[in-house]
Amino acid sequence: MNGEIELSQVTDQLNSGILLLDLQLNIVSWNRFLAVHVNQKLEDVKGKLIFDVFPELPQRWFERKVASVIQLGTPTYCSWEQRHHLFELPHTRPITTDSHFMAQNCSFLPYEQEGKLVGICVLIEDVTDVCHYQSQLKETMKQLELANRIDGLTRIYNRKYWEEALGKEFARAQRYTSELSLIMFDLDHFKKLNDNYGHQCGDLVLIETASRVSSLLRDADVFGRYGGEEFGIVLPQTDQIGALEVAERVRAAISNSPIIFEGKKISFSASVGLATLNSEHKRYEDLISETDSALYRAKSSGRDQICILQKFNKCS
Numbered sequence: 667m668n669g670e671i672e673l674s675q676v677t678d679q680l681n682s683g684i685l686l687l688d689l690q691l692n693i694v695s696w697n698r699f700l701a702v703h704v705n706q707k708l709e710d711v712k713g714k715l716i717f718d719v720f721p722e723l724p725q726r727w728f729e730r731k732v733a734s735v736i737q738l739g740t741p742t743y744c745s746w747e748q749r750h751h752l753f754e755l756p757h758t759r760p761i762t763t764d765s766h767f768m769a770q771n772c773s774f775l776p777y778e779q780e781g782k783l784v785g786i787c788v789l790i791e792d793v794t795d796v797c798h799y800q801s802q803l804k805e806t807m808k809q810l811e812l813a814n815r816i817d818g819l820t821r822i823y824n825r826k827y828w829e830e831a832l833g834k835e836f837a838r839a840q841r842y843t844s845e846l847s848l849i850m851f852d853l854d855h856f857k858k859l860n861d862n863y864g865h866q867c868g869d870l871v872l873i874e875t876a877s878r879v880s881s882l883l884r885d886a887d888v889f890g891r892y893g894g895e896e897f898g899i900v901l902p903q904t905d906q907i908g909a910l911e912v913a914e915r916v917r918a919a920i921s922n923s924p925i926i927f928e929g930k931k932i933s934f935s936a937s938v939g940l941a942t943l944n945s946e947h948k949r950y951e952d953l954i955s956e957t958d959s960a961l962y963r964a965k966s967s968g969r970d971q972i973c974i975l976q977k978f979n980k981c982s
């Protein structure tokens with residue numbers, strides 16, 4: 667039995683491409699997998715320069731890769747994560763992928779005869795499925811991570827993420843003795859709004875509030891939904907005067923224009939509490955607690971207004 671025939675019977679059944687090149691990068695042989703995917707017979711490509719048969723190959727990169735195999739006499743490798751594919755071979759998967767071409771792991775192996783390097787064997791593995799499932803996994807992880815941070819209704823940060831961010835900003839402001847202010851606001855008579863116009867209308871007001879306030883803030887500010895109809899804004903590098911300006915803009919943005927729901931004009935407003943970091947605040951919870959007390963005072967002083975406990979101890 668002829669050894670060559672025997673080997674090709676095996677390699678022709680492989681679900682991977684095997685391409686044999688001489689040291690000048692002319693094609694010496696390939697297996698059935700490549701003949702099928704390139705749709706050309708071995709006789710038609712034998713002796714041709716690889717770049718004439720596969721013009722898509724990055725020539726200089728390919729030559730460098732092969733040169734290292736020739737010089738070192740050791741295999742080298744290129745995974746689909748480095749380059750999605752080298753050879754433009756159509757994939758035959760019924761799955762939808764981002765590319766028309768098969769994702770590939772390619773190995774470049776030295777090919778020796780009688781102890782002498784005579785060529786390079788390129789092994790091309792089809793890893794389209796791996797690539798596809800990995801991309802899906804990445805996308806799912808991204809969505810999960812987002813869902814973990816974002817409030818489902820208003821699309822701003824949820825309480826857990828917002829509080830973590832406040833904790834970090836608090837620690838940073840203490841370490842660098844920089845300014846930090848906190849605004850918390852709560853929609854007024856929200857229960858009545860729900861009762862009068864329905865929960866759907868209440869939801870719409872929450873969404874509209876988040877959207878209006880988001881558009882007023884700087885990138886560094888951290889805006890989150892603290893609970894039902896209560897929101898918080900962390901303002902790094904912001905003193906009391908700066909925070910008061912923001913608070914006034916927030917209050918006005920909410921109460922100055924009603925929404926239209928089922929043809930009806932729905933007015934709503936918010937009460938706002940504000941506090942600025944000082945030496946009495948030992949933990950970020952102290953800052954929340956002071957802001958919440960200011961908010962409570964804004965409610966009890968008539969709503970649709972801003973209150974600060976520190977220094978001014980006043981409402982505006």
Ligand SMILES: Nc1nc2c(ncn2[C@@H]2O[C@H](COP(=O)(O)OP(=O)(O)OP(=O)(O)O)[C@@H](O)[C@H]2O)c(=O)[nH]1
Pocket residue numbers: 819852853854855856857858860864865866867868869872893894895965969
């Ligand atoms: N539509 C809607 N309502 C919510 C949501 N979360 C909380 N609420 C409602 O918000 C209302 C809050 O009511 P209260 O805590 O009594 O406060 P309020 O009516 O706004 O009164 P003041 O805060 O004192 O002005 C409750 O009826 C909750 O059911 C939500 O996601 N959607």
